[in-house]
Amino acid sequence: METVRPQATTQSRVLEAVKASGSYRCETGAEQKAALKLNAKGLIRRDSKDGFLWYDPDAAAKAAQAGEGGDGGSGAPDTGADRLPQPVETTEIVVRRHDASDLLATVERARRLLDDGDVIAARMLASAAYDQAKLAAQYGERFKAAEKLVGKARALQADALLIETRAKIKIAREWDAAQEAGTGSKGGRPKTVPDGNSFTAADTGLSRKEIHEARKLAAAEERVPGIVERAIQARIEAGLEPSRANLRAAVGTASATKEERGDNLYQTPAEAMHTLLALEKFSSLVLECACGRGAISGRLEEAGYTVSLADLVDYGTADRFGECQRVEDFLTSETLPERPDIVTNPPYGALLNRFIAHALKVHRPRKMALLLNLNFLCGFDDDDRNFAMDENPPARIWVFKRRLPMMHRDGWDGPEAQSRMNTAWFVWELDEAEGYGNATEIRRVDWKDFMPETMAEAAE
Structure with missing residues (x-):
């Protein structure tokens, strides 16, 4: 060794x-x-x-x-920075x-x-x-x-x-x-190994x-x-x-x-959906392509939208008409004939950039709202990230100035923690020229301002 x-x-x-x-x-x-x-x-x-x-x-x-x-x-x-x-x-x-x-x-x-x-x-x-x-x-x-x-x-x-x-x-x-x-x-003073033969992380x-x-x-x-x-x-x-x-x-x-992430399902909090539905309007048919157990689609249906359900994993989630979700890989999917709007909380991690780029390149929805980590604003090493943020930028970003309640992994039964993630709704929208424009408007919102009275009282 x-x-x-x-x-x-x-x-x-x-x-x-x-x-x-x-x-x-x-x-x-x-x-x-x-x-x-x-x-x-x-x-x-x-x-x-x-x-x-x-x-x-x-x-x-x-x-x-x-x-x-x-x-x-x-x-x-000479780094060339001034030339x-x-x-x-x-x-x-x-x-x-x-x-x-x-x-x-x-x-x-x-x-x-x-x-x-x-x-x-x-x-x-x-x-x-x-x-x-x-x-x-x-x-x-x-x-x-x-x-x-x-x-x-x-x-x-x-x-x-x-x-x-x-x-x-x-x-x-x-x-x-x-x-x-x-x-x-292991750090601290004095050294954990008294004879001086230890080495530290700095070494x-x-x-x-x-x-x-x-x-x-x-x-x-x-x-x-x-x-x-x-x-x-x-x-x-x-x-x-x-x-x-x-x-x-x-x-x-x-x-x-x-193994810990399992199917990478993190249920979207109702607070996020109440905020989105108060700020944005969608076409009558909406595609929820990472539907999970219906946290987003349920709120959309309550607001009067018809939702087409799909997910990589078969959760058995059904719409209000009793039709079960499709089981499909969104990264290989084709757009539906109706060309619906898209609203989802996409899978984070290595697939995220490809997921969003595929939606914009293949599905090209009239409007798409994705709940993302605010860090999605940054980054330049990935071509798909650059495609989504620079070549086809979102029209609006609704930044939650108050963090959303914690989104725990599906099946989590451990202690409830406070969220450390700053999130936002990123909204892409086609313009009259059938492009996604070249500018993004960023606004800060507080989800508590959009809560139904019963939920607002429970949150106090």
């Missing part, structure tokens, strides 16, 4: 990573402290715009003298520089370190290579460099991500083994949150060996960026395990 070697100081690891690749992002508090000490010694310098990015001043000076980059005298590496769009030829030089032998050598060195068992150093080098390759690919896309060059940068990014992920998994496993053996510090180069995420990746690999590599390769084959965020989504490392 490869062994994590905590005896190397954080300072030496940070310095080695900076010298090896020219720059390094210090993500943890321990790394930042080490970087500040190295900075005080004049060994590394901080980027003027990114406080987490540190670089080798000697390498930057040599590059500036050779005309290979620099910022015209500050010594910071006007460049001709394709200049951009391709930038991409080649990031994609050249030095970056390839860094990836290969990280691979060798991982094979040799120095997983901490391997993770740090792979992380630096990932950031550089990501930047190269972004440059190429932004300035329309040759597709071959962008593909090369993405391939290097994929290699670095795979090495980084494997190193993180090994670190997490060694950390857990040390915890079980009593040689890993591994990962934060406790990163160790937790690495554990979930390790669990996914144990369940389905090779899933990490296949997920990364699938992004490359699809011509998409192999990012850390997409890897987590593809592998399925959400907070709850698949």
Whole structure:
């Protein structure tokens, strides 16, 4: 078994990573402290715009003298952030520089370190290579460099991500083994291991949150060996960026395990529906394509709408006429002849972006209202998310300024918790030109303002 070697100081690891690749992002508090000490010694310098990015001043000076980059005298590496769009030829030089032998050598060195068992150093080098390759690919896309060059940068990014992920998994496993053996510090003072032979999360180069995420990746690999590599390769084959965020989504490392999530059914609270129905009007026929046990469709029917029911799972849910739901995968569904509006609380997790993009591309409803985490406003790594929010933006977003009651998993019989999720109704609506427009109106609402009197009194 490869062994994590905590005896190397954080300072030496940070310095080695900076010298090896020219720059390094210090993500943890321990790394930042080490970087500040190295900075005080004049060994590394901080980027003027990114406080987490540190670089080798000697390498930057040599590059500036050779005309290979620099910022015209500050010594910071040229990230291109202040430059006007460049001709394709200049951009391709930038991409080649990031994609050249030095970056390839860094990836290969990280691979060798991982094979040799120095997983901490391997993770740090792979992380630096990932950031550089990501930047190269972004440059190429932004300035329309040759597709071959962008593909090369993405391939290097994929290699670095795979090495980084494997190193993180090994670190997490060694950390857990040390915890079980009593040689890993659980934090606090004094140290839990009195002889001083313990090592902390900071010694591994990962934060406790990163160790937790690495554990979930390790669990996914144990369940389905090779899933990490296949997920990364699938992004490359699809011509998409192999990012850390997409890897987590593809592998399925959400907070709850698949067994815990079950069918991913979270019943929509009545408070959300009372608010929506007070603010929006729909066509007479509405499609509820993730109907669950009828939390949304029941409120729609009470308001006078006819609801077409469907779900991936057969819950036996029926409409007011006694017709049972269809059992179908919405991701492969075709629009109904009546082209109904859509109102649903879609499945969160890895399928969410595809679910919404499919609704907009294939069904193209006149109006669609989805109850979503407010975080859906953010994100740029997923093409389906960008399609739904940038190319076909919602007309309105009704943000709940007071959090909705907790949506517990179907069958949950544990203690009732308070919700920590900020949610909103995202409403897409076709305009006269049969498009979804190019602007979004955001309004804040309080669901308590739309409650029926009996429910409002019960909530007091």
